[in-house]
């Protein structure tokens with residue numbers, strides 16, 4: 695039995711049940727929009743599951759200045775929208791485990807998730823961990839930060855990047871910062887027109903077409919980098935377990951930004967969470983129950 699759980703116990707552990715990994719139908723890693731949506735749907739299906747989060751529940755959406763593409767809300771801050779999601783999760787008595795998934799391995803039909811607290815074993819796994827920011831060479835840079843987490847009243851802020859997130863962050867900082875500058879390599883902003891117009895209205899300085907040297911020379915009290923994101927599968931022992939092919943019954947399901955790094959939207963992530971739960975239910979759990 696212990697070997698089946700991917701756990702090789704030492705002699706005292708044979709006698710000590712609490713040392714054995716905790717067993718679930720499903721583990722969801724990440725409590726951003728995708729993971730929270732998966733958790734709500736897993737609860738609805740009556741699954742024995744857990745959800746783990748290493749940072750702020752609500753994920754990247756919590757830092758969004760204004761969300762204007764979430765059906766049902768003309769305009770709402772990311773923090774407020776995610777508070778609503780988290781209230782829903784609380785009402786359902788879903789407990790988010792505040793810990794980091796350090797590694798995921800697969801053996802004898804079960805996943806073993808190692809965390810900085812306890813090990814967790816499951817029949818199925820949903821990876822809803824979002825994306826990792828692309829780094830720049832400045833050691834003092836903050837990546838897609840929550841502006842409220844950085845004291846910026848009366849200080850200068852430099853945001854590097856030209857997309858939606860760069861403009862969104864710059865606008866958030868501009869409420870209290872002394873001066874905000876957005877700087878980018880591209881010839882012009884890639885952000886949606888509404889964000890660019892708002893940035894101009896707020897007096898944010900926009901510098902375009904800079905080369906690496908010119909960017910490196912710019913300085914400010916706070917440096918923020920929003921130059922892109924990438925998928926990171928380093929926690930998986932074997933990234934080949936990732937497939938959405940239906941015949942691969944042991945496949946890890948991806949949900950949210952990590953599934954499609956170029957389509958980063960809350961509503962899409964929510965749908966992914968539900969699809970992932972339906973898929974693992976069909977492939978990994980339903981038959982085992984009947």
Ligand SMILES: Cc1cc2nc3c(=O)[nH]c(=O)nc-3n(C[C@H](O)[C@H](O)[C@H](O)COP(=O)(O)OP(=O)(O)OC[C@H]3O[C@@H](n4cnc5c(N)ncnc54)[C@H](O)[C@@H]3O)c2cc1C
Nearest residue numbers: 724726727728748749753754755795824950951958959960
């Ligand atoms: C500034 C900004 C503005 C935005 N504005 C909008 C907008 O207006 N409209 C819109 O639709 N979208 C917007 N987005 C995009 C939206 O926030 C994302 O598409 C959405 O949050 C993706 O959800 P997710 O659950 O896939 O990932 P995330 O929100 O990134 O959540 C992933 C979670 O997984 C956790 N995690 C990662 N690794 C581990 C681990 N090893 N162990 C445990 N936990 C882990 C992370 O801490 C994180 O909380 C914006 C994003 C930003 C940054």
